[in-house]
Amino acid sequence: MRTLLLIVVVLMLAACAQQPPKDASLYHELGEQAGITRIVEGMLLNIAADPRIVRHFENIDIVRLRDKLVEQICVEAGGPCSYTGDSMEESHKGQHLTPSDFNALVENLQDAMSAQGVNMAAQNRLLARLAPMRAQIIDR
């Protein structure tokens, strides 16, 4: 029982609140502005071919979406950017996204990062930055 409690405590600490990135190392590993742009564009192309979630991306300004996603990932990776888009709650309002939709996007992002040759540790660091946003994105 003590082992279980210890594990639970460790897991809770690991899931603690989001801190700002402490340096720009992830930004560099993702290939800076150009690399992040290629990752975002790759992800959007993957989504365009993904029947699970493509409907959520119809009738939106895809160029603006790309620019805001690049800004956002740049900020989360510790890069020299500022995010000028709407809040996560605001931008997903009325879409009623499910946990499955969120995971589908994660898979499209992973594929895009792999296609750009981003190493696994950097991929996981970015996913760990984005994972806490799920609560602000789904069920809006």
Add this chain to the structure above:
Amino acid sequence: MTNLPRAVVLLLGLLTNLAWADGRLLATGGASSIEGAAGGGITPWAVLSGYGERGEWGADVFATRVETGDYRLDVAGVGASFDNRIELSYARQRFDLGTLARNLNLPENSLSQDIFGLKVRLFGDLIYEQLPQVSVGIQHKRQKDFLIPSLIGAQRSEDTEGYISASRLILGGAFGYNLLLNGGVRYSRANELGLLGFGGDRRDRHSVLKEGSLAVLFNPRWALGVEYREKPDNLSFAGESDWADLFLGYFPNKHLAVVLAYARLGEIATLDNQDGVYLSVQGSF
């Protein structure tokens, strides 16, 4: 065993008419444990079988063999989950007594049992929420060849046990690689999973038994890990060892998983040093 293929066909037929389930990320349905519940090899995890998320079905079928030289365990089973909330599973185990049956001229050379499992996710999420995913489960076990277990002191051929399990995938938790942690507690009096019956001449009460595992995912498809499972010691005729294994899991896609392991099973029914090879193949739908 003859009913199993029919059950599988029925289940598959049912599933083709239901919401297709691949809402969860690769490998997050785990493999199938030797008792049928989604998990590792020798322990259940808090995850549910298949890849169904909210409102979706998930299911898997599996076959597993553990070969120690002296003994062989064959398991086949099915699991199904709905809504990433509730899991039902069935497993048939056949334990081949091999060396022991020959040495002792035993009346039967194998022991079988059926395991019916129910698991419910209580709260939390494997990856995303603040709390780890925590599930509780019960397993009802029916030993089918009770003559030998009854002769060595087992008290009953049928019993129900419960467990609670917590699982968490920590993104980048192992030097940048994803780390899966799992811990649980079982309340059981099963002798060697129940293959040697339930309760014994030495002890006939349920024990609180710890289980745990840890795995590193080198990428979404490959996992390397260790498992540990505490076991009770109810029978005076022979000791029962805790189990451990080192496993390599391969998840090429959301329909297939292969797990190869080296298992240290210790003393089983008087034969000591039962180290063996474990191979499990799982299909998910």
